[in-house]
Amino acid sequence: MIAIVDGGSTKCDWVILENSGKIHLKTTTLGFNPNIINPDFILQEIDKNEALFFIKNHLEKVFFYGSGCGTPDNAQKVRNELGKTFPQAEITIKEDLTAAAYAAYNGKPAIVCILGTGSNSCFFDGEKIRVDLPSLGFLIGDEGSGSALGKHLLRRFFMKKLSQDLEQDFRDTYHLTIEEAIRSMYHNPRANAYLGEYNKFIAERKKHPYFQNMVFDELKNFLDYQVLPYPEAGEVEINFIGYIAYIYEDILRAAAAELNLTIGKVVQKPIDSLVDFHLKYILN
8 A cells, every 4th residue: 555645734634545546545634744743743643543543554655745844854753753653664755845846737847836834835847846945934934824824813913903893803703812822822832833723714804805915915925035036937837735825816816916927726735636646657
């Protein structure tokens, strides 16, 4: 059996294939970003998943594409833990940008971006992935992401910058105190996911003019920081992976148009396209 895993900071989507290429099962676990979690968590989380627990000695190959796995040290941490969990398997670890590039590939070179809980970008010519810009994480990077939008929302709520109707709506929805927010942001190993959860409030009210402007500005900020520096930016399509790109696709396209950029594919969940890429190009 073969496992293909799209590992975000918030969750991992797993597809287990039989050697024939037929899907055996699909499942989900929490995310395994080594910048955020203790590596010991990986084994514990997989063992809690009944579907994975019962097939872990039958896996021959694991292709894991994960947030935070772009450095050799982090990739090795995840490889070590997956090796303990799947002792019979040959394990391949690559960063989530590789999964995005594979999933968004449509036969021609493109800039590929992730807009989920975090954000990132690369250039993919069909064979090689080129990353020109570092991933700086949610504290000083992750422009346009769910955590960035959540950060905007919390800051604007507490600093009384929201419109009056949105401020009252937020207060009635969350009953959030500054003490709770500080504790959840500064004493939480998944602070980025915590911030990203507040995107639900924005998404449910995305037609509100205040949020239209806020999201537009933040997505334009992403394009400015993570797309325009690529020399190919004005020449090739820009493909997007992730729930933020999917939810706000119309705003994203408007922001790109203002910068004379061309948006191609927008895919909410890359796992199905990622499996198709493996069946076509890697496992054949």
